[in-house]
Amino acid sequence: MSIKIGVIGTGAIGADHARRITKTLTGAEVIALTDVNLAQAEKVKKDLNLDATIYADGHELIAKSGVDAVLVTSWGATHEEYVLAAIKAGKYVFCEKPLATTAQGCQNIVDAEMSAGKRLVQVGFMRPYDSGYKMLKAVIDKGDIGTPLMIHAAHRNQSVGKNYVTAMAIHDTLIHELDVFRWLLDDEYVSAQVIFPRKTPHAHEQLADPQIVLLETKKGVRIDVEVFVNCQYGYDIQCAVVGEEGIANLPEPQAITMRKKAQLGNELLVDWKERFIDSYDVELQDFIKGVQAEQLTGPSSWNGLAAAVSADACVKAQQSGQIEAIELPERPTFYR
Ligand code: NAP
Secondary structure, three states: OOEEEEEEOOOHHHHHHHHHHHHOOOOEEEEEEEOOOHHHHHHHHHHOOOOOEEOOOHHHHHHOOOOOEEEEOOOHHHHHHHHHHHHHOOOEEEEOOOOOOOHHHHHHHHHHHHHHOOOOEEEOOOHHHOHHHHHHHHHHHHOOOOOEEEEEEEEEOOOOOOOOOOOHHHHHHHHHHHHHHHHHHOOOEEEEEEEOOOOOOOOOOOOOOOEEEEEEEOOOOEEEEEEEOOOOOOOEEEEEEEEOOOEEEOOOOOOOOEEEOOEEEOOOOOOHHHHOHHHHHHHHHHHHHHHHHOOOOOOOHHHHHHHHHHHHHHHHHHHHOOOEEOOOOOOOHHHO
């Protein structure tokens, strides 16, 4: 059965997800689109040659009986209301991160989903679908490096625009690390601290860049993450897990090594869309399969809530300069 999908928000990632559903994945088709900028929705419809209806707003799209499942890829601030509306309509919903912009917003979604009595929400955390992270987790789980003691990680972007301010280093960038380390280590965070090294001249006035985020987990693992969003040289994700008996590194993306102009090397990626392109495909295919089977197994609302609670503590730590506690409520059996 082909799942009929409606897309709310047809900007960068919404258009890209509509493309992958239409051109790459199986089992689903985009039959409805909406965006505050209707011309943008029209453009996506035309570019992908979709047989889709454009709706005036997300609520109208969610209410349509022909729409089986919804993709929420609009601005973060709009996610909560659309996800709650989809749950109320009893429809499956794939929501890009953040699930909601506040921990309370995520809790509202968790509460609504539990009241609905079944999992309806998958959050767009794609790193657990990345083949490199999967290999890293397999090595950790097999015990090849012994018990993990530390993680050294980095999240670097070539540059960001003027609207990217200091807190976004947490809510928009670090959020992926906050999700993936819980999964990698099967552990929860207990505290966060943020340190600001000397500022790069490539960052604008409202942005402290780079930043180092220090996390501690319940099992005592210490994690340092460098977030450097004007690093100039490319888009670069690093993760080294230090265990009792060895170190496991996240593999570099595949690239051709070239001998050229008296140098030996390979090109680095600059676009985040390219770095995790395969994992976006796998995560969305998993969502489609989950809808078909009426059983979602991907990152849940609980993962969205855990990331939001952790992110709030990190932002508090940015502002206070202190070590801040991360206090996640007890995980309900519904999400075990
Ligand atoms: P974007 O290019 O700005 O696209 C967002 C689109 O949503 C824009 O076309 C915007 O319209 C539209 N929009 C805003 N409010 C809306 C509403 N109430 N109803 C319908 N459409 C609305 O942003 P993006 O980069 O695609 O990001 C979208 C979301 O995906 C964000 O939450 C972001 O954090 C997330 N994201 C996740 C990843 C990942 O790696 N998982 C990567 C990128 C983005 P106008 O701009 O025309 O006003």
